[in-house]
Amino acid sequence: MPSTATLTERYIDATVRSLRPEAQDDVRAELEASIADAVEARLEQGESPDAAERAVLTELGDPGALAAGYADRPLYLIGPRYYLTWWRLLKLLLMIVPVCVLAAVALGQTIAAAPVGEIISTAVVATGGTILHLCFWTTLVFVILERAGADTGVKWDVDQLPEAREKGVGRSELIASLVFLGIAVGALLWDRFRGFVQVEGDALPILNPQLWPWGVATLGLLIVAEAVFAVVLYRRRGWSTGLAVVNTVLAVAFLAWSLILLLRGELVNPEFLSHIVAAGGEGFAAGDAKAADEGGIFRILAVLLGFGIALGVGWDIVDGWIKTARARRG
Structure with missing residues (x-):
């Protein structure tokens, strides 16, 4: 359903999304008919279409409460008001x-x-x-x-209605995934041959040059696999349990590649780290000495980087399973 859905379509979608799949079509049809009749009655009394639609939906109330009534699901623990x-x-x-x-x-x-x-x-x-x-x-x-x-x-009012969710995976999501992966490949090549850091006119790679060719080749295979996965996901028009499993495997594989190299001290170029020390001067050395009990500033930065990667991978996995659950309910 497009993002330009009417208030009525958004209201019905918000109501039926929490119902059992076998009940959704019947409730949708019933709501469409009852809302249309109520709006028509108000139009005959001289109200404008927009005002009539908003008034009818406001009278129906919170779609969560309406869905609970259709599902015969009581809303109490504290009380229905709260x-x-x-x-x-x-x-x-x-x-x-x-x-x-x-x-x-x-x-x-x-x-x-x-x-x-x-x-x-x-x-x-x-x-x-x-x-x-x-x-x-x-x-x-x-x-x-x-x-x-x-x-x-x-x-509650009708302006709080969520946008209707699109069915399946849109082309824009596929394009965004492929563009992001392309940027990642471009960043790898630029870092190796042009350098994000220049020292006296020479490129100073951030990633360890020793990763070339086999370490980077492994990462390249993961990037290609992610691109293929994005295309398959688009052609399947939605998530499934099998695709969520594949997404989890790819994410864990990238996490393992990153953390193993990070723990071994093989991910970042040692010359780049030496350049940071030299550029930081005495102040940097003093700060590193204060952090000696925790292994030094570079160890702290490595821990932060590792946690950042793990959080990103974790969100990717959780997001895939959430979308799978939504697809199954829909």
Whole structure:
């Protein structure tokens, strides 16, 4: 469904997306008919088409509540007045905060050169505690609001309707993927032969020249595999479990390639690091000495780079499985 969908189409899509697949078509047809009749009645009373459509949808209310009625799914835990606001806020917090805590604790423990077991246990305990606190305190706040009869100030209107999701994978997504992969190849070649860093007119590669040809060839194969995957995904017009598995394998393979070289100290050009030390002068050396307990500034930067790569790969994997789940529901 295109992004220029009418308010009615967006409202119906927002209502049926959480229903069972076998019930979606019937509910869609019923809503289309009832909304059309209600709009037609208002048009006969002299209202404009836009005003009539907005008034009818506003009377129907939050599509989440309407969907719950069709599914015979009660909305209570705190109470129907606050349930949807509480649930949406809690889901948003649980998607963001625990991941940030896990990454931050693991990063800090890694920089401090803690043993692997301590890194894992500390991060897991901190994340678990965060989840418990989020659930408890968020729920407690809404319980107090309900008992006090306070108004959260959150009111639903048709302008909050999400854009209808497109079916399958669009051509723009394919082009973006291929352009990004092309830029990656271009960056590799430029770094090797032209250099992003110039020292006295000579190119100073950032990546270790020893990676050529076999290390870079391995990365090139992964890039080609990603390009083929993007084309297959486009031709299949959507995600499936098999494609999500392939996406996970490719992402893990890139992560392994990056982290193995990073841990061995073979990813970044040693001459480039020496150039940074020379350019930094005494101030850089003093800062590196202060960070000696953590292995020096370069080790800290390597840890940060590794975590950045891992987070990017992790999001790519999760995003693939989320899209697969959406495709199966749709």
